[in-house]
Amino acid sequence: MPENMTHVPYYPGCTLKSKALGYERSAMDCARSLGFEMHEIEKWNCCGASFPLTKDNLMGLTAPTNILIETEQHCKERDIDAKLITLCSFCYNTLKRTDFAFREEPGKLKTLNEFLNREYKGNVTVIHYLEYLRDVIGFDNLSKMVKTDLSHLRVAPYYGCLLLKPQKELGLDDPEEPVILHDFLDALGCQVIDFPGQVDCCGAYLIMRNPDKVLELSHNILEEASEYGAQTIVTACPLCQSNLDQSEAVRGEMPILYFTQLLAVALGLETEQHQFESHCIDPKSLISSCKKFKEFSDAK
Amino acid sequence: MQINTENNQAAIRDLEIATGETISDCYQCGKCTAGCPASMDPSPSLLIHLLKLGLFTKAVNSASIWDCMACLTCSERCPKNVSPAAIIEGLKRIHLNNMEPEINLNSLGQEFLAHSTQQAVVSGFRKFV
Numbered sequence: 001m002p003e004n005m006t007h008v009p010y011y012p013g014c015t016l017k018s019k020a021l022g023y024e025r026s027a028m029d030c031a032r033s034l035g036f037e038m039h040e041i042e043k044w045n046c047c048g049a050s051f052p053l054t055k056d057n058l059m060g061l062t063a064p065t066n067i068l069i070e071t072e073q074h075c076k077e078r079d080i081d082a083k084l085i086t087l088c089s090f091c092y093n094t095l096k097r098t099d100f101a102f103r104e105e106p107g108k109l110k111t112l113n114e115f116l117n118r119e120y121k122g123n124v125t126v127i128h129y130l131e132y133l134r135d136v137i138g139f140d141n142l143s144k145m146v147k148t149d150l151s152h153l154r155v156a157p158y159y160g161c162l163l164l165k166p167q168k169e170l171g172l173d174d175p176e177e178p179v180i181l182h183d184f185l186d187a188l189g190c191q192v193i194d195f196p197g198q199v200d201c202c203g204a205y206l207i208m209r210n211p212d213k214v215l216e217l218s219h220n221i222l223e224e225a226s227e228y229g230a231q232t233i234v235t236a237c238p239l240c241q242s243n244l245d246q247s248e249a250v251r252g253e254m255p256i257l258y259f260t261q262l263l264a265v266a267l268g269l270e271t272e273q274h275q276f277e278s279h280c281i282d283p284k285s286l287i288s289s290c291k292k293f294k295e296f297s298d299a300k
Numbered sequence: 301m302q303i304n305t306e307n308n309q310a311a312i313r314d315l316e317i318a319t320g321e322t323i324s325d326c327y328q329c330g331k332c333t334a335g336c337p338a339s340m341d342p343s344p345s346l347l348i349h350l351l352k353l354g355l356f357t358k359a360v361n362s363a364s365i366w367d368c369m370a371c372l373t374c375s376e377r378c379p380k381n382v383s384p385a386a387i388i389e390g391l392k393r394i395h396l397n398n399m400e401p402e403i404n405l406n407s408l409g410q411e412f413l414a415h416s417t418q419q420a421v422v423s424g425f426r427k428f429v
């Protein structure tokens with residue numbers, strides 16, 4: 001491992017440790033290959049998964065506040081930037097919005113600190129892995145590190161909701177016409193399939209109450225992506241992945257990948273641990289169609 | 301479960317305080333409903349219309365509030381900076397605060413728990429239980 005690897009604090013969240021293990025492993029492997037190491041903060045709890053939408057619900061902020069406090073401690077002990085990297089869209093949304101709420105209303109932070117009997121100083125910047133690729137690594141640089149030929153792959157970027165909304169608070173990209181995943185795929189050298197359903201809701205947690213509705217919504221997204229010529233869809237959210245994947249199991253055979261799984265293939269990494277087999281639609285044949293460029297193919 | 305409200309106006313004021321929203325800001329353009337993927341009936345704008353008319357009991361007992369997925373499309377697009385998603389969550393919470401879960405946890409079954417992502421279960425608990 002190179003010595004000058006940048007240390008980036010990382011919050012996984014529950015799903016990344018279970019259902020979406022392949023997402024975490026591929027993200028970490030890619031990070032190492034790109035020159036940064038994701039370090040899980042020591043003590044973490046579930047973020048609560050959904051940011052409370054009603055202003056008076058301070059209880060819903062306790063879980064994310066604890067995580068922000070742990071991050072501050074983690075960074076202070078190591079004297080590093082308090083920039084917390086996340087992967088799951090739900091975690092990203094909840095943590096970032098909590099921090100934003102405190103910046104807007106310092107009174108809330110005071111109440112929370114008193115209640116928790118700990119102190120969040122308000123110094124954490126919550127970022128998404130995609131943001132790190134775009135703003136720190138740079139997509140231009142990323143494209144130079146690609147070792148696998150993906151030029152035959154037609155990939156549809158799927159954003160969903162919580163990675164982008166509310167824009168005022170997250171500020172990652174335009175919520176109606178985002179480009180970050182497009183630019184990412186472009187850097188990997190694949191054909192980017194721009195389709196209207198890219199920001200439609202997959203049905204999210206409604207899977208718990210009305211799975212038929214979720215399958216219908218996900219089905220519409222998949223149908224549209226296929227009509228536009230996509231062979232696969234990439235997403236940043238484990239719940240989107242799961243809803244789309246389960247719907248596709250009924251509908252067809254398009255694999256739904258985490259963007260980091262495709263990134264690992266592009267970087268020519270060993271993907272055995274990336275849990276492709278845990279998806280309902282196995283992407284193996286699609287992946288095996290991707291060959292390393294000649295200059296890298298011998299140096300396996 | 302039906303919520304019975306004696307004083308509709310007071311209930312609407314409480315809802316505004318809880319959510320931080322101002323119901324009268326909505327000018328009923330319907331943009332929220334146009335973009336809502338949940339095919340809600342009554343729609344988000346109609347729910348707000350009911351509140352504007354003072355019909356709190358009718359709004360809070362509308363089955364469609366449970367169809368909302370908090371996708372935030374409505375709130376993002378509202379030209380008047382109203383958040384229908386927040387208002388709907390406020391209405392849900394009035395039911396949940398009465399300790400009446402919207403879903404029967406026992407009916408979920410092992411199959412569901414085995415295949416779901418943790419985040420779906422945790423959010424589901426927040427929104428329905």
Ligand code: SF4
Nearest residue numbers: 326327329330332378
């Ligand atoms: S978009 Fe806003 S102003 Fe228009 S109907 Fe919906 S809540 Fe009212």
Ligand code: SF4
Nearest residue numbers: 336368369371372374
């Ligand atoms: S947040 Fe709810 S009401 Fe608003 S657009 Fe999404 S599903 Fe419809």
